[in-house]
Amino acid sequence: MDLDALTAEVDDLLGEADQALARDYPGERPGRQPVHTYYLPADRYHARSVHDLSRQAEQVVLDHAEEFLELIGDDDDLMARVLSKLDTEAVEDLRIDFEDGYGDRGDETEDDDAAAAAAALTESIEAGESSPFSGIRIKSLEPATRHRGLRTLVGFVRALGTVPDGFVVTLPKVTSVDQVAALVLAFERLEEEVEGRLELEVQVETPQSVLGPQGHTLLPQMIQAGAGRLTAFHFGTYDYSAACGIAAGQQSLEHPAADHAKAVMQAAAAGTGVRLSDGSTNRLPVDDQLLPGWEEHLRLVRRSLERGFYQGWDLHPAQLPTRFAATHGFFREGFDRAAQRLRAYAGGTGSTVLDEPATARALADFVLRGLDCGAVEESEVRNRTGLSTSRLADLAKRPVGGG
Template identity: 40%
Template sequence: MDTTLGPVEIAGFAETHGEQQARYPAPNLSWQPVHTVYVPADRLTPATPADWGRAAADLLARHLPTPESFAALFGHDGLPRVTAKLATEPIEDLRVDFEDGYGVRPDEDADTVRAAEAIAAMHAAGALPRRWGLRVKSFADGDPARSTRTLDGFLTTVIRHVGHLPAGFTVTFPKVLMSAYLGQFATFLDELEQGLGLPYQSLGFEMQVEAPQTLLFLGEATALSGGRLRAAHFGVFDYTAACGLSPHEQRLDHPACDHARHLMQTTLLPEGVELSDGSLAASPASDDGDDVRDLWLRHSRLVRHSLTHGFYQGWDMHPSHLVSRYATSYAFHLRHYEEYRSRVRAWRERRQEGGVMDEPATVKTMTAALVRADHCLGGLGVE
């Protein structure tokens, strides 16, 4: 082919392209939990995951005892799958809470040691969830020494009992109201890592987005954290309160929350940071069947809202939430599974499927959806 200029070298291209690849990595398709369960530190025991599973299974057996009753509430026949999940892995991600769910107490040191020993006991019994960790107090509270002391004592005790840091650890850093807190916390993690003899960057953390001002520096968060920022979790109630919303409007599906989550998607997701939605701060009003089923429906609607908006993880605060979390997540990921698999196969074979002309970007999205479904549903297999 004849050209006018011939070979052209674009000045600065190599550096720019390298920066692009470093800052915006290929989408991460590794396993991500569907939820995080928060348990106040003083209530944690080695049996907590099993206890939550049994409590959820008991509610399910009493209030949705048949496939027909389950399908009538959730719209699909997933009772056997949910029952099996509650029996084998009721909690995928466990967070020991030393912040809002725990409060300010004079015996935090003692609770830190007890919680760490419970984690070590779970590990010894093969019952430690695949993802686990703790939520420390916020630097915004004005006492970073309390946060860092608890994290240091917790990890020191776990490693002393186990002999190493079990896989899946993360720490939740709440109420990041100033961008400088990210770098300050990352610096402490670097020092703690060295003190514990851990490999560099083995201690990552997830920040909580709980105030409008936090949105203003999300684009800097990964850099400010020195690469230690692994996830961002949305805090519904602090955020809506900070926005001045009335108490009855403090809900996960409020448009103000959608705005915040979409900003998290556009700033953090391209940089490979996992995203998680918040919670429903409610439990069944009573043990009456109608109250329990009403709670499940309410929670299911919110989980579906998160999933529809591309947030595939959320917080669960009560054993009853496990039922509606898994039931709704399974239904969401199964709904288009076979369709997506057929369309991806057709695209690879360079043929149309059902008259649909898929773009490469859509095929990538469907492939990612199939991988997420396979992770969530436990081995459907993607061809």
Template identity: 45%
Template sequence: MDEIHSTLFDDLADSMGELGQANREFAMSFPGDRPDRQPIHTVYGGAQLFSSKTTAKLGQLALASLNRYAPDATTFAAALGLPTDGDLATQVYERVRARLETEPVEDFRIDFEDGFGVRPDPEEDATAVRAARELAVGMREGTLPPFVGIRIKPLNDEMRRRSIRTLDVFVRSLLDAAGKLPDNFVVTLPKVPIPEQVTALVNAFEHLEHKLGLPDRSLRLELMIELTQSLLDARGYCVLPRLAKAAEGRCVAAHFGTYDYTASCGITAAHQRMDHPACDFALHWMKVAFAGTGIWLSDGATNVMPVGPHAGKPESLTAEQERENRQVVHDAWRLAAKHIRHSLENAFYQGWDLHPAQLPVRYGMTYAFFLEGFEAAAERLANFVEKAAQATLVGEVFDDAATGQGLLNYFLRGLNCGAVSMAELGVTGLSVEEIRTRSFARILRGRGAVG
């Protein structure tokens, strides 16, 4: 066969050079998901209530709720709407209990906004100092969750001075008491309609870092998407990419504020819920704007609390009162379970929890989501890798090369949240080293399946 020659690429050197630059700029803007662990929830609590023992106390209360209202796997599965027969119920229950005993809270936000309210300046100052000192105690005693931070007030005209003052007082007090920031510390900025507010917070970060001797870019932020104007500006342009750009690489995550957003849409309180179509619209807009950027996404919270109408320990209540309590708690659990599954099915792997009795549901539904399809997905991935990425048919499911990364992402998310262990992923046919690459294409290249 005669040798084939082509000079077209070289003939288009200028054009190809411009294309190469554009491709590199695109890759910088969309680097893909970060390999870091993402928490599956953020627990919010008023700053006035925070102490170094808060997360341990939340775990104790969560376990007490589980013991009281779901003392066995069957009861728990039924309350969440999961199958009560088979191994899934037992697997989920045992892993939830173990998590509540060892690491009940993954991420906690000390709240100076809605959870704290508007108070006199001296009171908020004093609370910021006290909360910062408690955080420092938690750092020394090892009682903090893996992720922690504060939510300041909005940077609108009414609150901007108070918001920046609280940030300043808190960070200074924390450094005075601890000498450094805790791991994975973040500042949450609520109700952000314009990028100029993000720029102002970044400027405040830079000033604090310089003045207090913090490493550059050590202060990071989260955006809260809670207003219709956070999606679309007065000119009809999408605001979200501009908010992220204004953060100058400091934006860790974007969190959706269910109830402020639905209120900004004019939806009445009785119909404000996490799975409202208005929320789905905003969440998918967030997904489109931030996909591939490395910015984590979080859904909001179920606002129906799993708290029975009758206060007191079981022994102080009548059987009917305890039955009514259990029914109310189970109804709230079932609603939260529905909302969490809705989030997970739409690739929102993080949400908010507002009460310790919500923690069993958060872990239970997240674990169930990844465990219930584990065997089928493992078979698909193992078969697909074995066939070196050729299109394959497993049962009624057709897989091609585009599916490989999606299957791998499923297992990576399950590993991230603790639903499965690295050892359990061995059934996929992948080695620990291959799984840690987080890239299906790299796995295939390593096996010589693709050039």
């Protein structure tokens, strides 16, 4: 048997499969992933919204410093890190909401609010006061709201003139693959008039998206229909739960039906470059519910992180302190062990754990995520792992570049 001839024959047999694999599973998306998306109704958004949210979040911690410190385990270092994050980057990703958080206010009002919000976003970017990532959530492409959703999209983007880096359009209540393709078509038409590239994220909040009429999930087809523009799947806790018939009192991020949907999302998105975001909790930490709300939010954010959902929704400034406490605490608690294992793996030295390349990839990704969100510093990463960030990116198979 001629081995070279056999290899050539197998190459020919698997050529199309190799091309499909490279096309459909390109790997991680370049750039950092925000740890949260903050939803703000469009009529309440203005050029200094991010600044105001930062100050509000910081003040609630200062007003209840003793209770917050106790909540996070009397960790003075974590407390300082949370306050620093709230001061410098309290909102990583802002979504200007024209859907459920905004409601139906009539065409004239929504047109005016879309134009005003676009002007405010431009002003905040020019002043250096915007969040690193931003976007809008339009109304769904279901028949009843289709025209209104497209009208807001077109009006907002035209008013922008230039699509900012890190800007996405959130498509809610998706019930068919064709809706994703339709939004891509709208993007292509709009890009004939404005500068920049439009991208989208899909809210997974209908049972139809998780299990289609033919008995399989539609999420991989949505990725294909996104034509390289689909950046993320975001879980919609309450719409999905209600559609599944779950009573209001039992609707939660940790309900088994929610966990099932998110597990499907996770499998569908793996290796595609499409990121994942968990949903929200509607128990707000305000008034006499401040501490119970903080406790629940801290626990649920930590739970999401442990399950591989590194992003979630926030709906109130008082949720920002617990978002960053949970996130920074998660990455700092795991950093020492991850760094030790990476140093041993890269150096080929002895370790109590025999890590394989796939595990080293996960360890490197963990450290890089901690670095991205500010939970750890580059100097301590280098000192503890003995590796540069570029070497860690190689191990994590992360592409270089992006926002």
